[in-house]
Amino acid sequence: MAIEIKAPSFPESVADGTVATWHKKPGDAVKRDELIVDIETDKVVLEVLAEADGVLGAIVAEEGATVLSNQLLGSIEEGGAAAAPAAAAPASAAAAPAQAAAPAAAPAAAAGDEDAIGAPAARKLAEENGINLASVKGTGKDGRVTKEDVVAAIEAKKSAPAAAPAAKPSATAAAPVAAAGDRTEKRVPMTRLRAKVAERLVEAQSNMAMLTTFNEVDMTEVMALRSKYKDLFEKSHNGVRLGFMSFFVKAATEALKRFPAVNASIDGSDIVYHGYADVGVAVSSDRGLVVPVLRNAEQMSLAEIEGGIATFGKKARDGKLSIDEMTGGTFTITNGGTFGSMMSTPIVNPPQAAILGMHNILQRPMAINGQVVIRPMMYLALSYDHRLIDGKEAVTFLVTIKNLLEDPARLLLDI
Known part of the structure; x- marks a missing residue:
């Protein structure tokens, strides 16, 4: 009995997908719930699992093919895996006469009897x-x-390839070796995810009056607070580690309450003000930049924020983020400092109106109360849609975040 393998049902925000990788070849045995094929969409990679034990039949949609929701990809011959050994028996029996001259000490092996x-x-x-x-x-x-x-x-099989070159030096010597300075090129197709990211970035710069304002924040108090309580925090919250991102998310959600335009979006000729803060956290993965969303971040504790970010990071590395987890968002935070960036101008993710960029923390000389002291400083960047947010609002919003981080007690006292 043949069981159809179909593409998943795509949500409304995803028009189609591309067959990325077939993990089985026709004729291969498959088990129920085993990964058969990956479907890459504009946002995530979806996994298609086997619905029953059997053998993979014909593949209808080859790698690179564009498919729609529930489109036929191939089929599984149910029970085919169990029938395979039986089908092989006649061939083994036919081969037996040719092996009649084999030593009598190994009759079982000559007959092909695996038992x-x-x-x-x-x-x-x-x-x-x-x-x-x-x-x-x-x-x-x-x-x-x-x-x-x-x-x-x-x-022995694993170690054989490593020993092979040494056993055949002449073959190795005959192999073509790229000369130093050769101008080699490699052409690979762009993934749908990266292509979609590129499209949205160009769209944002073409359709938005984007502007970036900068400030700097003294991280002394946040770092001291983290250093003092990180061990107790991790112990109290079942292994969740206290990082810097939760402080920035908390400060940003507080600032968004005070400046609702920064948390708004433009829909045609209307401005949509959101009474909640769904904060997207930009995460780098092997397939490109993804932005999972912390829903109702304004209601989350530091531990809940850190736990959510850690979960998103692991899912991004494993390619397990769902479309729902990356859909929506009213504001985004990106941390280029993770890779050592000192300054950047992040691009707004439409239809959002603003994005906050964090950067590297560096020890720099600062003038404090008439004296030069060394402080851990971070540059902050806020890119925003000038059609919706005035310069005064953007600057004051960023200063609010700066003040909240330089005196974290403000976050508790709501001042």
Whole structure:
């Protein structure tokens, strides 16, 4: 019985997807809930799992093909995996006469009877690792191959490629070697995610009156608070670590309450003011920049913010972020300081009206009360849509964040 493999149902915000990677080839055995194919959309990579045990049949949508919601990708022949050994038996039997001259000491192996060659655990392990059971020397009773014999064969297989070049120096010498200074090029297709990011960045700069204002914040108090309580914080909140991002999210949500235009968006000829702060946190992944959203961040504690960010970071690295987790957002924070950036002008993520850029913390000489002292300083950048936010609002918003961070007690006292 053939079971259809279909693309997932895409949400309204995603028009189509691209077949990124088939993890199985036609004829390969598959197990229920095993990953078969990845579908890459503009926002995330969706995984398609097998609905039953069997064998992968024909592939209808090859890698690189554009597919729509619920479009047919291929099929699974249910129960095909169990039938495969039986189908192979006649071929083995036909080969037996040709091996009649083989020594009588190994009749089981000559007949291709795997039950006589190895134990069930050994057969399974050999099949999973592409090992020909008949080629493994058995150390068990009557020469049967044990699981330990297969493990030894796997290790030998792994080490074989490394030893091969040394065994054939002439072949290595004959291989073409790129000369120093060669102008090599490599062309690879842009992923849908990166293409979509590029499209939105160009769209933002083309359709928005974007402007950036800067300020700097003395991180002395935040760093002292973090240093004093980080161990107790982690112990009290089940391993959640206290970082700097939670302070910035907390300060930003407080500032957004005071300056609602920064948290607003433009919809046609209307301004939409949001009575909540869904803060997007820009995260770098192997597939490109993604921005998962902390919903109702204004109601979250420092521990909840840090826990949410840690979860998003892990999901981004594993490619497990869902479309819902990256949809929406009323304001975004990006931290270029993670990579050592000292200054940048972040680009607003439409339809949002503003984005806050954090940067590297550097020890710099500062004039404090008429004296030069060394302080840990960070530059802040706020890019905003000048159609919606006036310069005075943007500057005051950034100063509010600066004041809240330089005196964190303000966050508790709401002043």
